[in-house]
Amino acid sequence: MLTEAEQYLLEQIRSGKQDAWSQLVDRYQGRLLAFARSKVRDGAEAEDLVQDTFVSFLRSLDNFRSQASLETYLFSILRRKIIDLYRGRRVNVCLLQDGLSPDGESDPGNLPLAAPDPTASWYARRDEDHDLKRSALAAALTDLIEGYKRELNFRDLQIVEMLFYCQLRNKDISQTAGVTVNHVAVIKHRCLNQIREQILRRLPRQSDAADLFTGADGPVPEAADSMIAEIWQERRLSCPKRSTLGAWMLGTLEPAWTDYVRFHVERLGCRFCRANLDDLEQQTATEPAQTFRDRILQSTIGFLKN
Numbered sequence: 001m002l003t004e005a006e007q008y009l010l011e012q013i014r015s016g017k018q019d020a021w022s023q024l025v026d027r028y029q030g031r032l033l034a035f036a037r038s039k040v041r042d043g044a045e046a047e048d049l050v051q052d053t054f055v056s057f058l059r060s061l062d063n064f065r066s067q068a069s070l071e072t073y074l075f076s077i078l079r080r081k082i083i084d085l086y087r088g089r090r091v092n093v094c095l096l097q098d099g100l101s102p103d104g105e106s107d108p109g110n111l112p113l114a115a116p117d118p119t120a121s122w123y124a125r126r127d128e129d130h131d132l133k134r135s136a137l138a139a140a141l142t143d144l145i146e147g148y149k150r151e152l153n154f155r156d157l158q159i160v161e162m163l164f165y166c167q168l169r170n171k172d173i174s175q176t177a178g179v180t181v182n183h184v185a186v187i188k189h190r191c192l193n194q195i196r197e198q199i200l201r202r203l204p205r206q207s208d209a210a211d212l213f214t215g216a217d218g219p220v221p222e223a224a225d226s227m228i229a230e231i232w233q234e235r236r237l238s239c240p241k242r243s244t245l246g247a248w249m250l251g252t253l254e255p256a257w258t259d260y261v262r263f264h265v266e267r268l269g270c271r272f273c274r275a276n277l278d279d280l281e282q283q284t285a286t287e288p289a290q291t292f293r294d295r296i297l298q299s300t301i302g303f304l305k306n
């Protein structure tokens with residue numbers, strides 16, 4: 001969802017205001033570049049990708065339906081470009097995935113064989129039924145995650161993040177979280193039930209969309225599993241806000257949240273959030289010094305003798 005400020009900025013950009021555009025570029029270039037650099041070794045290539053991302057953003061402005069924040073949308077365009085660069089190879093969202101699911105490993109587990117294509121849906125128009133499924137699922141997942149946060153149940157949220165955001169196997173999750181495999185399975189089962197209930201509340205029981213998640217009493221079909229991952233990754237449903245990341249960096253976050261953000265950034269190693277943090281660190285390192293210097297110069301220049 002867009003904030004009012006983002007909405008306003010977009011309107012300005014749509015009507016061709018250069019100021020607004022340079023403001024948007026200024027705001028997002030740092031975090032996008034940090035993300036690109038974490039995936040692409042060559043610095044010049046990373047910069048090209050970010051530049052292309054902004055071009056694509058402008059070109060797709062008319063189709064942008066503001067399902068996510070501008071930041072998330074820009075990240076998803078960039079990620080798509082990196083996937084293209086690697087010819088469709090899986091582009092992991094978390095460091096934890098790199099360590100636990102090396103390329104070519106064919107353990108069935110709960111890793112879908114074909115990696116979900118996380119951003120294609122924002123490029124290609126899909127049919128109405130598909131959109132219906134996606135928005136019902138996104139709403140159900142948001143409910144689920146908000147519930148964990150409200151109860152400060154970050155322990156379960158961490159497990160669910162590893163299940164759906166990172167798509168790790170139960171065995172790997174149990175090792176990382178220090179719980180039994182059975183416990184992971186129980187949490188997963190509970191989650192899917194909740195998602196199913198929410199979906200049924202939002203969609204007509206007879207629709208194809210509802211079928212995808214109901215599957216009678218049997219296991220949730222694999223298609224539903226990878227759709228959850230796709231939407232979770234695409235919308236970054238459980239990523240802390242940038243302001244929360246900033247507070248964590250400054251050590252001003254309350255303890256329960258501190259643990260969760262540390263897990264998300266360091267253990268899970270969410271690349272989007274890490275890119276944001278890199279950018280925040282850069283800003284605090286250079287900007288205050290620079291703007292302060294500019295201010296001093298402006299206010300003192302008249303006093304300078306020729």
Ligand SMILES: [Zn+2]
Nearest residue numbers: 239270272273
């Ligand atoms: Zn994140």
